[in-house]
Amino acid sequence: MAMAFRLSKHETSGISAEDTSLEQLDSSVEMRSRSPSPMVFNPRKLRFADDDDFDKDAHESPLHKKPQLLERQPVVDMSPPCSKVRALRLFNTPATPKTILQKSTSNCSNHLSAAAAAVNAKELFRLTERPRSLPLHNHRSLPPPPPPQDTANINPFTPDSLMAQNKKRCRTQFGRENLNMSAMQRFLLSDVCQDDEAQTGGDAAGRDFQQQAPKRLALHDTNISRFKREFMQVSVIGIGEFGVVFQCVNRLDGCIYAIKKSKKPVAGSSFEKRALNEVWAHAVLGKHDNVVRYYSAWAEDDHMLIQNEFCDGGSLHARIQDHCLGEAELKILLMHVIEGLRYIHSNDLVHMDIKPDNIFSTKNPMAHKLEQQSGKDDDGMDSVYEELRNSENLVTYKIGDLGHVTSVKEPYVEEGDCRYLPKEILQDDYSDLFKADIFSLGITLFEVAGGGPLPKNGPEWHKLRNGEVPTIPTLSKDFNELIAQMMHPDPNERPSSMSIYSHPILSAVDSKSKLQLGLELTVEKRKNEILMNKLREAKKQIKLLEQRVSILAVASTPEPMDGQRCLRSFTRRMRTPFSSHALPPVYVN
Numbered sequence: 025m026a027m028a029f030r031l032s033k034h035e036t037s038g039i040s041a042e043d044t045s046l047e048q049l050d051s052s053v054e055m056r057s058r059s060p061s062p063m064v065f066n067p068r069k070l071r072f073a074d075d076d077d078f079d080k081d082a083h084e085s086p087l088h089k090k091p092q093l094l095e096r097q098p099v100v101d102m103s104p105p106c107s108k109v110r111a112l113r114l115f116n117t118p119a120t121p122k123t124i125l126q127k128s129t130s131n132c133s134n135h136l137s138a139a140a141a142a143v144n145a146k147e148l149f150r151l152t153e154r155p156r157s158l159p160l161h162n163h164r165s166l167p168p169p170p171p172p173q174d175t176a177n178i179n180p181f182t183p184d185s186l187m188a189q190n191k192k193r194c195r196t197q198f199g200r201e202n203l204n205m206s207a208m209q210r211f212l213l214s215d216v217c218q219d220d221e222a223q224t225g226g227d228a229a230g231r232d233f234q235q236q237a238p239k240r241l242a243l244h245d246t247n248i249s250r251f252k253r254e255f256m257q258v259s260v261i262g263i264g265e266f267g268v269v270f271q272c273v274n275r276l277d278g279c280i281y282a283i284k285k286s287k288k289p290v291a292g293s294s295f296e297k298r299a300l301n302e303v304w305a306h307a308v309l310g311k312h313d314n315v316v317r318y319y320s321a322w323a324e325d326d327h328m329l330i331q332n333e334f335c336d337g338g339s340l341h342a343r344i345q346d347h348c349l350g351e352a353e354l355k356i357l358l359m360h361v362i363e364g365l366r367y368i369h370s371n372d373l374v375h376m377d378i379k380p381d382n383i384f385s386t387k388n389p390m391a392h393k394l395e396q397q398s399g400k401d402d403d404g405m406d407s408v409y410e411e412l413r414n415s416e417n418l419v420t421y422k423i424g425d426l427g428h429v430t431s432v433k434e435p436y437v438e439e440g441d442c443r444y445l446p447k448e449i450l451q452d453d454y455s456d457l458f459k460a461d462i463f464s465l466g467i468t469l470f471e472v473a474g475g476g477p478l479p480k481n482g483p484e485w486h487k488l489r490n491g492e493v494p495t496i497p498t499l500s501k502d503f504n505e506l507i508a509q510m511m512h513p514d515p516n517e518r519p520s521s522m523s524i525y526s527h528p529i530l531s532a533v534d535s536k537s538k539l540q541l542g543l544e545l546t547v548e549k550r551k552n553e554i555l556m557n558k559l560r561e562a563k564k565q566i567k568l569l570e571q572r573v574s575i576l577a578v579a580s581t582p583e584p585m586d587g588q589r590c591l592r593s594f595t596r597r598m599r600t601p602f603s604s605h606a607l608p609p610v611y612v613n
């Protein structure tokens with residue numbers, strides 16, 4: 025069970041000022057809320073020296089002193105089981121995946137690691153026998169250090185892995201690693217060849233190599249926390265059961281990110297599987313507009329750190345603290361989350377922890393453009409802009425916290441928050457996990473529309489799962505029916521993410537189309553402006569050209585009066601002979 029113990033806004037801001045390294049922030053920092061979003065701050069020299077101890081910050085903060093855990097419910101007959109003993113075990117195997125979390129030193133001993141074992145013993149022998157470069161100060165005196173072993177996890181959620189599982193391929197370490205064996209071999213061998221070349225390629229090359237080697241090792245050995253080296257911590261933005269989430273600025277790219285750090289050291293613990301699971305899921309799913317984007321992950325002091333997109337609108341849970349959502353907003357929420365779920369489900373994965381705490385929002389980047397646009401010219405559209413600006417619609421909802429994601433092909437269900445779980449999951453029925461996500465989304469909609477707070481157990485808990493879903497008076501009959509359908513006791517009766525996506529209630533989303541129309545209008549107006557400018561420019565050019573032509577015409581043409589005179593005189597001259605020849609006059613009637 026994922027238990028939420030969150031900070032109030034007030035508590036969080038207090039902590040961010042006190043415990044986070046805010047003194048590092050220049051006063052000129054201008055926070056922008058998109059992610060990745062550029063920050064504007066006075067250029068500072070990057071320092072590699074240690075600041076306050078990050079871990080100390082995290083652990084000594086008031087957030088960590090006394091996390092306000094939700095109490096476990098006493099076991100009563102009617103209550104759902106809150107957690108399982110199985111959840112404390114590791115990933116279906118007694119072999120703990122001591123992998124990326126343990127600085128990759130030992131041989132990989134479980135099916136989660138793909139490693140140098142992909143290289144045959146002969147090549148490994150070559151690698152270990154070959155003298156390695158040493159730091160300058162002890163290059164001649166010390167024996168070569170053993171080469172580090174390259175290890176890498178196999179992500180079980182990638183299409184390759186899922187295909188492998190489908191085909192019931194051998195699940196041994198080698199069975200999986202063989203998928204990438206040749207690539208791994210090529211990589212390792214190319215390293216050997218390059219090094220060999222450098223060592224045997226003449227004195228100059230050898231000298232160069234010796235000079236560069238210590239630099240490489242020295243950097244490698246600096247041992248500065250990547251978090252501190254690469255990021256400037258701004259504040260704590262959330263605390264969950266598993267992790268603390270920091271708002272950070274990347275020192276190099278200047279963009280804001282959310283970095284989630286596991287609260288406890290996870291290597292070798294029961295949280296290790298969860299931590300790795302979250303990274304694997306993010307790596308596969310973090311490319312959809314309605315799923316929180318993933319950038320990178322690494323381990324530090326046995327903690328897992330995940331660098332994600334920063335969602336400047338906060339969580340849905342925070343959003344509904346002061347007001348419930350109206351139907352128009354609910355439709356947008358449903359539209360966005362169902363798109364994200366449809367994407368997750370299309371990968372044969374399920375989220376298993378959909379709830380308001382795990383749905384984040386970002387403000388629409390077009391919002392400020394709408395603001396700029398309106399008031400520019402009074403074209404009767406001001407009211408539309410006004411409505412769009414004032415509406416809460418200018419957000420994009422994103423599914424986050426992928427720690428419970430599992431594959432439907434080979435499910436390992438770690439139960440999420442029991443307030444949002446359907447009954448069948450608590451009864452270990454995993455036959456249709458897609459529909460478990462649908463139930464969680466349905467009950468989430470019910471809560472944020474005003475049906476909350478949700479019960480954790482007891483008769484009310486059961487009622488909501490037995491088809492007795494109270495009607496929300498502020499919602500239309502159709503929307504109430506859709507929520508009830510999503511919370512149907514029988515998973516087979518619940519609609520799929522695909523059918524909700526194409527549900528008439530969403531295809532005729534007034535507010536959505538209005539928003540889209542507004543945004544499209546802005547774009548079209550801009551295009552129009554550009555065209556108008558071009559037209560104005562073209563008109564100017566034409567006018568100039570006309571002027572020039574007329575000037576040229578005036579300059580190059582002989583005086584018209586003289587010409588006429590000449591012509592007349594010529595005519596006269598011409599006439600004279602005619603007349604002299606006494607031609608008969610022509611009379612025109």
Ligand SMILES: Nc1ncnc2c1ncn2[C@@H]1O[C@H](COP(=O)(O)OP(=O)(O)OP(=O)(O)O)[C@@H](O)[C@H]1O
Nearest residue numbers: 026262264265266267269282333334335339381425
């Ligand atoms: N990318 C993000 N952008 C903005 N806020 C975030 C982000 N990620 C997390 N948060 C905030 O931090 C809180 C905790 O994050 P998250 O749910 O990922 O942690 P957790 O420990 O896995 O939680 P749980 O208790 O659900 O297991 C969220 O509810 C949210 O308020």
Ligand SMILES: [Mg+2]
Nearest residue numbers: 264381382425
């Ligand atoms: Mg969470």
